[in-house]
Amino acid sequence: MALIPERFRDVHDVSSMLGALDAVVGGRTSARFAVMPADLDQAALSTDRTWHWDEWRVLLGDPYLALAVGRPESDQGAAGLPLDAPSVHDAPVLFVTIYGGCCILSSAAGSGVFRRLHQTFLREEYPSVGRGFLDTSMVFEVLEGVAADNCCSGFVVRGCSYRAPIDAAAEDGAWESDRKWTQRTLENASLYLAETKGWVRRIGFSFDWDEGEAGFCEAAGSLGRDAVVTATSAVPVVWEQVVLRSAAILSQEKETLQGRDRGNSYEFPLRPLKIRYGEPVFRDVAAAKFLVRQLRKLPDSSLSVYHGNPYLHVSLVDHLDGSSFAVWVVDAEEITILPGARASASAFGRLIGHVLDQFREGELIAHD
Amino acid sequence: MTEERQAKLDQLAKAKHIEIDNYQSTVQAIFAFAHAALWDPNTDDFVPDSLVAIGPKLKTSKENAVCPSNAVTPDIVVGIGGKWGSVAEVKRTIPRNPDHWGDDLQKQMRKYDDSLSGWPQTQQPLPSHCLTVLVHHTRKVDVVDYLSEHIEAGDLQFERDFAVVAFQRARDLEEQISLERCYGRLTDPELDEELRRVLTIKLDYLITRYQLHFYDSPPPLPYMMAVIWNEVLPSLITVAQYKESREKKRSPHVVVTDDAIARDLQSRLTRCLPPAGQNCRTIPRKQWVRDALEELVRQGHGKKTESGSYDIEYRSFTDAQGRFVRKLADSQLPRDRKPRKTAQPQKQMALFDPDM
Numbered sequence: 001m002a003l004i005p006e007r008f009r010d011v012h013d014v015s016s017m018l019g020a021l022d023a024v025v026g027g028r029t030s031a032r033f034a035v036m037p038a039d040l041d042q043a044a045l046s047t048d049r050t051w052h053w054d055e056w057r058v059l060l061g062d063p064y065l066a067l068a069v070g071r072p073e074s075d076q077g078a079a080g081l082p083l084d085a086p087s088v089h090d091a092p093v094l095f096v097t098i099y100g101g102c103c104i105l106s107s108a109a110g111s112g113v114f115r116r117l118h119q120t121f122l123r124e125e126y127p128s129v130g131r132g133f134l135d136t137s138m139v140f141e142v143l144e145g146v147a148a149d150n151c152c153s154g155f156v157v158r159g160c161s162y163r164a165p166i167d168a169a170a171e172d173g174a175w176e177s178d179r180k181w182t183q184r185t186l187e188n189a190s191l192y193l194a195e196t197k198g199w200v201r202r203i204g205f206s207f208d209w210d211e212g213e214a215g216f217c218e219a220a221g222s223l224g225r226d227a228v229v230t231a232t233s234a235v236p237v238v239w240e241q242v243v244l245r246s247a248a249i250l251s252q253e254k255e256t257l258q259g260r261d262r263g264n265s266y267e268f269p270l271r272p273l274k275i276r277y278g279e280p281v282f283r284d285v286a287a288a289k290f291l292v293r294q295l296r297k298l299p300d301s302s303l304s305v306y307h308g309n310p311y312l313h314v315s316l317v318d319h320l321d322g323s324s325f326a327v328w329v330v331d332a333e334e335i336t337i338l339p340g341a342r343a344s345a346s347a348f349g350r351l352i353g354h355v356l357d358q359f360r361e362g363e364l365i366a367h368d
Numbered sequence: 369m370t371e372e373r374q375a376k377l378d379q380l381a382k383a384k385h386i387e388i389d390n391y392q393s394t395v396q397a398i399f400a401f402a403h404a405a406l407w408d409p410n411t412d413d414f415v416p417d418s419l420v421a422i423g424p425k426l427k428t429s430k431e432n433a434v435c436p437s438n439a440v441t442p443d444i445v446v447g448i449g450g451k452w453g454s455v456a457e458v459k460r461t462i463p464r465n466p467d468h469w470g471d472d473l474q475k476q477m478r479k480y481d482d483s484l485s486g487w488p489q490t491q492q493p494l495p496s497h498c499l500t501v502l503v504h505h506t507r508k509v510d511v512v513d514y515l516s517e518h519i520e521a522g523d524l525q526f527e528r529d530f531a532v533v534a535f536q537r538a539r540d541l542e543e544q545i546s547l548e549r550c551y552g553r554l555t556d557p558e559l560d561e562e563l564r565r566v567l568t569i570k571l572d573y574l575i576t577r578y579q580l581h582f583y584d585s586p587p588p589l590p591y592m593m594a595v596i597w598n599e600v601l602p603s604l605i606t607v608a609q610y611k612e613s614r615e616k617k618r619s620p621h622v623v624v625t626d627d628a629i630a631r632d633l634q635s636r637l638t639r640c641l642p643p644a645g646q647n648c649r650t651i652p653r654k655q656w657v658r659d660a661l662e663e664l665v666r667q668g669h670g671k672k673t674e675s676g677s678y679d680i681e682y683r684s685f686t687d688a689q690g691r692f693v694r695k696l697a698d699s700q701l702p703r704d705r706k707p708r709k710t711a712q713p714q715k716q717m718a719l720f721d722p723d724m
Contacts, residue, residue, distance in 0.1 A: 265632050265635035326575075341599070342602065
């Protein structure tokens with residue numbers, strides 16, 4: 001697999017990626033980023049690793065080509081463009097870089113192509129790289145961090161898509177989705193979601209950023225609970241303020257999720273995780289049934305119901321890497337997840353992210 | 369499939385699910401009892417020098433009234449600090465007719481009313497141990513009446529303390545197991561008083577501390593198969609195999625032996641118990657694992673190799689246990705008779721063949 005040109009192999013730093021991305025974005029002002037917890041390092045990405053580039057090309061079709069982070073030589077133009085690409089805009093280049101404990105994909109590709117690149121990358125690298133997930137509090141933590149910066153002014157929530165229980169008192173857990181275009185402050189948006197008991201799926205934002213002598217620029221974009229960031233203006237500012245903050249939070253989350261597997265003979269201690277709701281969500285057995293229905297929707301997994309009523313005990317196997325979990329509901333206010341012999345951080349994250357989004361959002365508690 | 373057969377199949381599958389539920393609730397009751405006896409809530413740890421052994425093999429003395437100098441395997445034994453212990457049997461279901469309880473209750477408990485040796489911790493007899501019968505609360509009145517009657521009549525006597533403890537699952541906002549000493553007494557006065565007043569233990573407490581899968585009784589076959597399928601096989605397949613199977617759209621294969629799986633499951637069960645009982649690895653028994661693997665092969669999920677191991681094709685099911693239950697139930701129902709082909713009415717032969 002010698003498709004990665006030699007000149008791109010020795011670049012490991014984020015600033016060079018940004019420079020390269022800037023060159024690719026060129027006249028365009030938008031870029032997309034996917035932040036994912038990872039157990040890879042930059043050296044492995046750029047040199048030792050065998051990447052299935054051929055498959056990617058087949059999968060995505062020419063002129064799409066994904067390349068590792070690379071510094072363009074000054075007279076070579078944009079980084080990593082396939083030679084047969086008619087123009088910069090026709091060749092979505094995927095930059096892959098490592099920041100902290102995360103792997104970040106960056107591209108100027110449109111949303112459809114980016115989603116495919118993201119999914120293909122995940123399938124290729126799982127479980128070394130897992131799907132990122134941010135709950136509502138994490139999304140607000142990232143954005144509040146931006147809004148609180150001295151250089152930031154006029155932070156506005158432009159849009160918000162969310163899910164909320166159909167009826168706040170409903171006991172079967174079913175929800176509905178909604179999307180609002182707003183001009184709210186962050187605080188106001190947070191209060192609104194709390195009132196509806198809703199959880200964020202994506203928040204659109206804009207803010208002014210003081211660049212010192214260069215003056216102010218308006219940054220805009222959106223942040224989703226899948227840790228995918230869209231920057232529609234001032235890409236470097238969004239990168240630094242939103243993408244990197246998200247990566248820092250996901251790195252902490254990865255610490256919580258990893259090292260919980262037990263070994264074939266259970267030689268490692270049991271370290272369960274709980275999702276706590278703070279109210280008796282499972283008072284009615286219909287909620288447990290709804291949870292089972294939602295768990296069955298987790299792609300590439302299988303579910304076995306050991307016990308369904310009155311308490312819930314199911315076994316879930318992740319068919320991407322063989323991780324297994326026991327999911328119990330023996331308390332009306334919480335879900336307990338017990339890791340099995342193999343339980344990768346990526347599989348844990350995939351399961352918990354799915355439950356928090358597809359069933360109902362709760363607080364993740366490590367029960368060590 | 370005819371409607372009648374479908375109805376019978378549903379009924380049989382439901383009965384098997386109930387059997388699994390009974391088995392699981394019995395396991396939960398056993399661990400609840402062990403937890404009540406050995407857990408110190410003040411230190412949030414086991415009482416020092418305590419032991420729990422599920423299905424240990426103990427030896428009776430020469431003087432044993434029922435089976436002298438023989439091996440016995442009670443469902444569970446607990447021992448505290450080498451001072452006292454309890455030998456317990458669990459009766460989740462007992463025959464409706466008390467005439468059949470002689471073997472079940474009397475004979476079995478009298479076997480344990482002896483100076484038993486081979487305790488996992490000491491190998492020597494404990495200075496004292498009591499006898500405990502765990503029964504489901506729906507049978508406690510019948511059992512207590514039966515025992516009182518026989519003890520008062522003098523045809524049943526125990527030298528050691530003897531107690532009946534009733535268990536049941538209870539649900540408020542949390543799932544709980546309640547234990548009530550409803551007859552006799554336990555040797556430890558504190559535990560006896562706690563159980564007399566009815567002790568409830570959160571199920572959450574048990575699931576995060578113990579492996580609540582098996583006790584010393586063969587599990588229902590589909591349950592054993594599901595535990596192997598969901599909790600053992602997935603981690604025996606490498607990540608590379610999973611990846612390759614996705615690329616080639618073929619299920620991964622794993623070759624296993626009954627011995628290796630039994631050993632893994634035995635280690636898992638005993639690791640959550642106090643160290644003193646950890647050398648007592650007998651549950652699940654190899655035969656249970658072998659039966660489950662044979663049934664997996666019979667249901668078409670793999671084949672037995674010449675060396676005696678099992679080559680299992682690990683497919684993805686939406687509900688593995690439900691599938692195993694239905695397949696087993698289906699094999700246990702007599703086949704529908706195929707409707708006999710009705711003979712085609714033969715044309716009446718012409719009296720005179722026109723071709724002739």
